[in-house]
Amino acid sequence: MGITSGDGVTVTLNGKVLAEHNNPFKEKQLKDVILLPLKKGINQLIVKYYNGFKKVNVMSIDTNSDQTVYSQKLGPLNVEKGRYYPFSWQLHNPLSPHTTMGLFNAHINIAN
Structure with missing residues (x-):
């Protein structure tokens, strides 16, 4: 769905x-x-729009948006039990350190 x-x-x-x-x-x-x-x-869908700084608020819902699902398999990673392996997933060169990725359905699956 496009919002x-x-x-x-x-x-x-x-x-x-x-x-x-x-x-x-x-x-x-x-x-x-x-x-x-x-x-x-x-199903119950609720779309709540906020208006803080505009005199006229833009809003629309498009049910005909292309919803392509992308996936990428990564190669094996050797890990040791009890060790900590930090990683980050972030935008490249964001406008602000507080800019979100905007990838609402993104997720990482970790399998054994």
Whole structure:
């Protein structure tokens, strides 16, 4: 689903927050594509728009957005029990250290 917002938005499906952000750089509009993990039967979708600095707030919901799922398998990593292996996942050269990635459905699967 495509969401266009102005100042900020929260998207909740069946009580779980899928996306939430504001507009710290006061862009004219922000566009997000959010994969909806629908369950069988009735689902409850809540889209809450915020208006803080604009005289007119931009908002739209596009149910025809392309929802491509990307994945990348990484090679094996040798680890030792009891050791700590920190890693980071972040934007390259963000506008601010507080800029979010905007990848609401991103996740990492770790398998044995």
